[in-house]
Amino acid sequence: GQQLNQSPQSMFIQEGEDVSMNCTSSSIFNTWLWYKQDPGEGPVLLIALYKAGELTSNGRLTAQFGITRKDSFLNISASIPSDVGIYFCAGPSMNRDDKIIFGKGTRLHILP
Amino acid sequence: KAGVTQTPRYLIKTRGQQVTLSCSPISGHRSVSWYQQTPGQGLQFLFEYFSETQRNKGNFPGRFSGRQFSNSRSEMNVSTLELGDSALYLCASKRTVNTEAFFGQGTRLTVV
Numbered sequence: 001g002q003q004l005n006q007s008p009q010s011m012f013i014q015e016g017e018d019v020s021m022n023c024t025s026s027s028i029f030n031t032w033l034w035y036k037q038d039p040g041e042g043p044v045l046l047i048a049l050y051k052a053g054e055l056t057s058n059g060r061l062t063a064q065f066g067i068t069r070k071d072s073f074l075n076i077s078a079s080i081p082s083d084v085g086i087y088f089c090a091g092p093s094m095n096r097d098d099k100i101i102f103g104k105g106t107r108l109h110i111l112p
Numbered sequence: 113k114a115g116v117t118q119t120p121r122y123l124i125k126t127r128g129q130q131v132t133l134s135c136s137p138i139s140g141h142r143s144v145s146w147y148q149q150t151p152g153q154g155l156q157f158l159f160e161y162f163s164e165t166q167r168n169k170g171n172f173p174g175r176f177s178g179r180q181f182s183n184s185r186s187e188m189n190v191s192t193l194e195l196g197d198s199a200l201y202l203c204a205s206k207r208t209v210n211t212e213a214f215f216g217q218g219t220r221l222t223v224v
Contacts, residue, residue: 099160
């Protein structure tokens with residue numbers, strides 16, 4: 001079945017640094033979704049991308065839908081302590097089961 | 113517009129008991145999916161309901177079951193609880209089958 005591979009699995013950065021993480025697949029997706037999960041809470045939708053090549057921003061977050069439709073990246077600029085959490089990429093399955101496929105997440109740690 | 117509501121937030125049960133978790137989706141959303149999240153395991157898909165019908169099922173034993181009511185509210189039930197069932201159980205609602213998913217805060221189940 002379709003799978004999403006996220007990298008890196010975890011990252012340790014200094015407060016104020018920019019962050020980049022990505023998500024790849026061997027098969028195409030028509031929609032890419034990026035979620036953030038705070039500890040003990042449910043994931044929150046950050047950005048949704050619907051067209052190949054689309055670049056969308058949400059505050060300090062920017063995400064792009066890869067032109068091949070097999071990848072997407074998420075950038076966070078000028079990180080702050082509340083950016084800590086797990087970031088998941090996801091996309092609706094291209095099979096007829098209509099499931100949403102999730103990556104395993106990138107865990108972001110911010111050093112003071 | 114109210115978000116996805118899951119009850120209870122926290123639950124402690126003993127091995128062998130059964131448990132029922134509840135999820136009220138966003139008003140107007142007809143699809144409800146359930147996920148199990150354990151540390152380091154990402155989001156494991158349990159099942160999805162749409163208009164009271166189970167559309168998809170993940171690879172979980174028959175002890176895990178669910179249903180959806182005519183008002184789109186959903187319940188999931190786990191019978192004969194095992195220690196390994198301790199996890200955060202997340203519910204996500206979608207307006208229809210191939211749209212973005214919005215998560216509740218989750219129910220933290222601890223089996224002792």
